[in-house]
Amino acid sequence: MTTPVDLARDEEVTPRKTNLTVALIVIAMAQLMIVLDGTIVNIATPHILTDLDFSQSSVQWVVTAYALAFGSLLLLGGRLGDLFGRRRMFVLGVAIFAIASLLGGIAANSAMLLAARGLQGAGAALASPAALALINTTFPAGKERNRAMAVYAAMSGAGAAVGLILGGILTEWDWRATFFINVPIGLIVAAIAPRVLVESEGNDGTLDIWGAVAGTVGLFGIVYGLSHAGQQGASWGDFETLFPLIGGLVMLGMFVLIETRVKHPLLPMRILADRTRAVSLFSMLLIGAGMFAMFFFLGLFIQQVLGYSPIKSGFAFLPFSVGIVAAAGIASNLVSRVDPRWVAGFGGLLTTVSMWGLTNLSMDSSYATNLLPWVIVMGFGMGFLFIPLTLTATAGVDKNDSGAAASALNTAQQIGGAVGIAALTTAFTHYATQKGNELAEAGRAAMAKATAAGQTPTKEQIADATHQAQLQAQTFGSTHAFWFAAGMLLVGTVLVVALLGIKHDELSTEEAAVHVG
Structure with a gap:
């Protein structure tokens, strides 16, 4: 017999007259918003740097704060959805994301903007794992669910391209608009979601708070230490560099220890015990570092050195997204016939x-000759990497660990980006400072020689020479950062080819489309 309590519970779990089309739009918009926010500010970064008085070495935190918060809290966000309901966490995450976007848009200083970016990452970490899971609970198996999965994959794959182009268009008007645009979208999604999405039932279990704290603090310490080492005048021996780095490593060690002892760990160590998954996750971390570095340093270079407008900069990256989608389609077919080590190794x-090609950039580089070929090749390479590594990272995992394995893959990519940008900014600052000092010394010698000859330069000539020297130093620093990024990618490639022993007939391609981009 059905009681009023049962009816009330059913009503809470299954919304009346669920409109699957609206539900799909809600999930797709949330996913697009989360994915594109990882790239949308890359185009706005030069303008943020100027308006909020960031330094060239500290502006990387605008990107890093989001990626670090997103990546380090992703496992916790997935676990919260399991325990307390995925729809509830989805709505909460989207609402936090929207509020954080508002705070970012009105930020009066760098500290407020960075806090807002971190809060955006926390909101994304709650909403993102829930979004994919809600497709399974809201859409019936078969045609409807397959359609939802395809749209979700499209949003994930298109997010980077949409973010770069939309970032360019909005930045042309005002960089703050790149944050404000999320506010109405996020609030509308949060308001409609409870009416059209089906809630999952909460699971029994405990929340691994100490594991989340140890992991987050450890990662922050490492990123902060690397970032401080990259500041002008800082060194690797500074207390403010060494203490966070050593403390971060200690906390990560504590994280591993905690995960081996708690009953419901955020990241079961048995996932990493499998060589195939461990290699896949570590390689994805290095790949994330390379991809984030390309967007960050190249975004600054093409605007500040080559003088591209924000809109032109956004469209300059479009071939990357076309390449990654095209290659992902090819790779999805190849992995059923070719071992993943060779598909990923080729990528x-x-x-x-x-990345090596980008090390040859100069102040006189042209888009068609010096940029476009490498942007396209990078897109194809990433497409050939993402598909096989997504499959190998989740292959053979126990059903109870499937969610944690998928979250670990996304975490590796985000954390790789955060740590990679911090490390490469250190390299950038070192070489840019070195070149800047050389050019300054040459400039002083030239001025002294001109003055002795009675040819004192005008203020305009001095200002122009100083500006040109700054651009040369930035170019020198950027190309060296690309050298280090190429090294990271090469290490990842060697690891994949040497250690990824799983065969193609042991894989399923069902998950391939979901994690593209």
């Missing part, structure tokens, strides 16, 4: 060669 080789 890794392409990305390494592409």
Whole structure:
């Protein structure tokens, strides 16, 4: 017999007259918003740097704060959805994301903007794992669910391209608009979601708070230490560099210890015990570092050195997204016939060669000759990497660990980006400072020589020479950062080819489309 309590419970779990089309739009918009926010500010970064008085070495935190918060809290966000209901966490995450976007848009200083970016990452970490899971609970198996999965994959794959182009268009007007645009979208999604999405039932279990704290603090310490080492005048021996780095490593060690002892760990160590998954996750971390580095340093270079407008900069990256989607389609078919080590190895080789190509950029580089070929090659390389590594990272995992394995893959990519940008900014600052000092010394010698000859330069000539020297130093620093990024990608490629022993007939391609991009 059905009681009023049962009816009330059913009503809470299954919304009346669920409109699957609206439900799909809600999930797709949330996913697009989360994915594109990882790239949308890359185009706005030069303008943020100027308006909020960031330094060239500290502006990387605008990107890093989001990726670090997103990546380090992703496992916790998935676990919260399991325990307390995925729809509830989805709505909460989207609402936090929207509020954080508002705070970012009105930020009066760098500290407020960075806090808002971290809060955006926390909101994304709650909403993102729930979004995919809600497709399974809201859409019936078969045609409807397959359609939802396809749209979700499209949003994931298109997010980077949409973010770069939309970032360019909005930045042309005002960089703050790149944050404000999320506010109405996020609030509308949060308001409609409870009416059209089906809630999952909460699971019994405990929340691994100490594991989340240890992991987050450890990662922050490492990123902060690397970032401080990259500041002008800082060194690796500074207390403010060494203490966070050592403390971060200690906390990560504590994280591993905690995960081996708690009953419901955020990241079961048995996932990493499998060589195939461990290699896949570590390689994805290195790939994330390379991809984030390309967007960050190249975004600054093409605007500040080559003088591209924000809109032109956004469209300059469009071939990357076209390449990654095209290659992902090819790779999805190849992995059923070719061992993943060779598909991913080929992709890794392409990305390494592409990053090497970017080391040859100069102040006189043209888009068609010096940029476009490498942007396309990078896109294809990433497409050939993402599909096989997504499959190998989740292959053979126990059903109870499937969610944690998928979250670990996304975490590796985000954390790789955060740590990679911090490390490469250190390299950038070192070489840019070195070149800047050389050019300053040469400039002083030239001025002294001109003055002795009675040819004192005008203020305008001095200002122009100083500006040109700054651009030369930035170019020198950027190309060296690309060298280090190429090294990271090469290491990842070698690891994949040497250690990824799983065969193609042991894989399923069902998950391939979901995690593209």
